[in-house]
Amino acid sequence: MKSITITAACVCAVALSACAKSSANIEAAYVSPALYERMNCAQLSEEAKRVATRANSVAGVQDQNATRDAVATTAAAIIFWPAAFFIGSNGTNATELASLQGQLEAIQSVSEKKNCGLTFRTVDPKKV
Secondary structure (H helix, E strand, O other): OHHHHHHHHHHHHHHHHOOOOOHHHOOOOOOOHHHHOOOOHHHHHHHHHHHHHHHHHHHHHHHHHHHHHHHHHHHHHHOOHHHHHHOOOOHHHHHHHHHHHHHHHHHHHHHHHOOOOOOOOOOOHHHO
16 A cells, blocks of 8 residues: 555656646747847837738637646546646647747847837737
8 A cells, every 4th residue: 555655656646747838838948139130120020020920829728728737647646647648748849838928028128228119928828
């Protein structure tokens, strides 16, 4: 009985470490503003819209992954420990989201430097 408890605890620990993060917990990756410095304000505005649209889409997928992993982790911990094998974060999605967030920060930086007057705000992907 003791070995089953220890095995279950180990499986839960591994499962929790593999969970996908919610989009709100993913830090932006650094993107050099130099990529955008040759753009004029209209081009920056269009690029910001394109990147923001993609970021919102990727954030929605990331949040779905995080929810799925949380449910599987709960099932593994409480009901059926083999469910832990179905838990796996989507690192590619999180990496893309971090890059897109970094691109938005770089665009915002260049926009402010050029006094473009663009407004950047955070949107909850669940409400889009």
